[in-house]
Amino acid sequence: MQIKRKNKLIVQKYGGSSVANPEKIEKAAKRVIAYAKRRNRVVVVISAMGDTTDDLVELAKQINPLPSEREMDMLMSTGEQISSALLAMAIHKRGVKAISFTGAQVGIITDTDHTQAKILKIETDRIKRELTKGKIVIVAGFQGLSTALEITTLGRGGSDLSAVALAVALNADVCEIYTDVDGIYTTDPRIEPGARKLKYITFDEMLELASRGAQVMHTRAVEVAKKFNIPLHVRGSFSKKEGTIIMEKPPVIEEPVVRGVTLADSEAKITLSEVPDKPGIAASIFTILARKSVNVDMIVQNVSHKRYTDISFTVPKKDLKKAIKISRQMSRSIKAGAVTSDETIAKVSIVGVGMKSHSGVAAKCFSLLAKNRINIDMISTSEISISCVVKKDAGKKAVKVLHKGFKLDKIKT
Ligand code: ADP
Numbered sequence: 385m386q387i388k389r390k391n392k393l394i395v396q397k398y399g400g401s402s403v404a405n406p407e408k409i410e411k412a413a414k415r416v417i418a419y420a421k422r423r424n425r426v427v428v429v430i431s432a433m434g435d436t437t438d439d440l441v442e443l444a445k446q447i448n449p450l451p452s453e454r455e456m457d458m459l460m461s462t463g464e465q466i467s468s469a470l471l472a473m474a475i476h477k478r479g480v481k482a483i484s485f486t487g488a489q490v491g492i493i494t495d496t497d498h499t500q501a502k503i504l505k506i507e508t509d510r511i512k513r514e515l516t517k518g519k520i521v522i523v524a525g526f527q528g529l530s531t532a533l534e535i536t537t538l539g540r541g542g543s544d545l546s547a548v549a550l551a552v553a554l555n556a557d558v559c560e561i562y563t564d565v566d567g568i569y570t571t572d573p574r575i576e577p578g579a580r581k582l583k584y585i586t587f588d589e590m591l592e593l594a595s596r597g598a599q600v601m602h603t604r605a606v607e608v609a610k611k612f613n614i615p616l617h618v619r620g621s622f623s624k625k626e627g628t629i630i631m632e633k634p635p636v637i638e639e640p641v642v643r644g645v646t647l648a649d650s651e652a653k654i655t656l657s658e659v660p661d662k663p664g665i666a667a668s669i670f671t672i673l674a675r676k677s678v679n680v681d682m683i684v685q686n687v688s689h690k691r692y693t694d695i696s697f698t699v700p701k702k703d704l705k706k707a708i709k710i711s712r713q714m715s716r717s718i719k720a721g722a723v724t725s726d727e728t729i730a731k732v733s734i735v736g737v738g739m740k741s742h743s744g745v746a747a748k749c750f751s752l753l754a755k756n757r758i759n760i761d762m763i764s765t766s767e768i769s770i771s772c773v774v775k776k777d778a779g780k781k782a783v784k785v786l787h788k789g790f791k792l793d794k795i796k797t
């Protein structure tokens with residue numbers, strides 16, 4: 385018999401679309417209260433309402449196209465402050481004790497890397513004190529206080545990370561991520577309506593899906609959950625159904641070969657032509673890009689003709705201008721040829737731990753795309769994933785073709 389332990393400590397995170405308007409905030413409040421009434425201690429991490437963060441970024445651009453990152457953090461962190469105060473008010477209205485805090489107030493201490501800060505530690509005393517007083521504690525997601533006493537943010541989508549980090553620091557019994565879909569699907573259900581909800585997914589698969597474009601979970605949040613082995617329950621804010629458990633070892637006997645397909649169109653391709661084919665050239669190009677914090681993803685070097693070769697690589701679109709500038713400088717200094725770029729690309733990936741023990745997955749992936757006349761521009765693989773760069777306008781079709789081809793619409797979950 386399972387003994388039910390009362391007084392669990394639950395961390396719940398509500399995403400932006402789940403608190404997009406006052407009605408939704410009221411619904412979230414009711415849900416939080418229901419958990420608290422079952423004698424659980426509840427810590428809620430909340431995102432900014434709907435598109436608030438995007439709107440704030442847009443507003444900043446209207447004032448200054450190159451705003452300082454410190455001021456961007458001052459601005460962007462306000463979104464979560466609004467939603468957390470409103471949630472506290474909605475809970476108070478129902479006669480239940482709650483208190484909202486900014487990240488700084490509850491001691492979420494980060495480094496000084498504005499707009500991409502890393503959490504260094506969390507001082508949990510204040511939260512614990514308020515929980516002991518019987519209050520629901522609401523924490524504004526996505527933000528912290530740097531070691532230089534400045535407000536920082538954790539990178540877009542970072543409220544997931546706030547929630548997981550708090551669950552680790554508080555040694556929570558449960559960490560739930562409430563969002564606008566009722567779990568992790570075999571692919572984005574907005575692209576493929578035949579996508580199936582998964583009951584389980586491993587940390588490694590979720591990491592690959594997240595880093596290859598499935599925005600449903602923040603990559604660093606999954607990294608932290610994996611590191612501390614905290615299972616995450618991703619579920620729908622407005623549904624009673626069980627969602628998806630992200631965990632180390634799901635209780636299934638055999639893993640499917642492919643568990644999910646992702647699409648990312650946030651990258652662009654740069655090609656350096658006529659690069660002298662000698663040792664050390666690639667090292668110097670990518671060292672300089674790394675030093676300037678340009679995150680290079682895929683790299684392809686063509687076979688050399690007459691001791692010259694072309695090198696293509698992908699970078700986030702937001703870094704494209706910077707990367708082109710660096711590449712042009714590089715090209716001049718190593719006596720290479722023209723630097724060109726292409727923003728009309730998309731990356732489709734298939735992910736599954738079963739790939740480790742099955743052969744022929746790459747061949748099947750490429751022939752499915754070929755049969756559907758989708759040209760592959762670049763390829764990269766890891767132990768549990770295969771990614772192909774295709775033309776942007778073929779991206780969604782490629783997702784559908786791979787989803788069906790690997791029978792994900794029929795997967796047992
Ligand atoms: P939140 O505001 O709750 O943080 P996000 O918008 O960041 O939510 O993430 C949820 C969205 O992620 C979904 O609406 C869905 O379109 C998208 N998504 C992409 N890939 C997947 C997937 N494999 N499973 C579920 N959702 C996915």
Ligand code: ASP
Nearest residue numbers: 431437526540541542543
């Ligand atoms: N509001 C932030 C964003 O839109 C953080 C989050 O929602 O997780 O990126």
Ligand code: MG
Nearest residue numbers: 399541599600
């Ligand atoms: Mg999100």
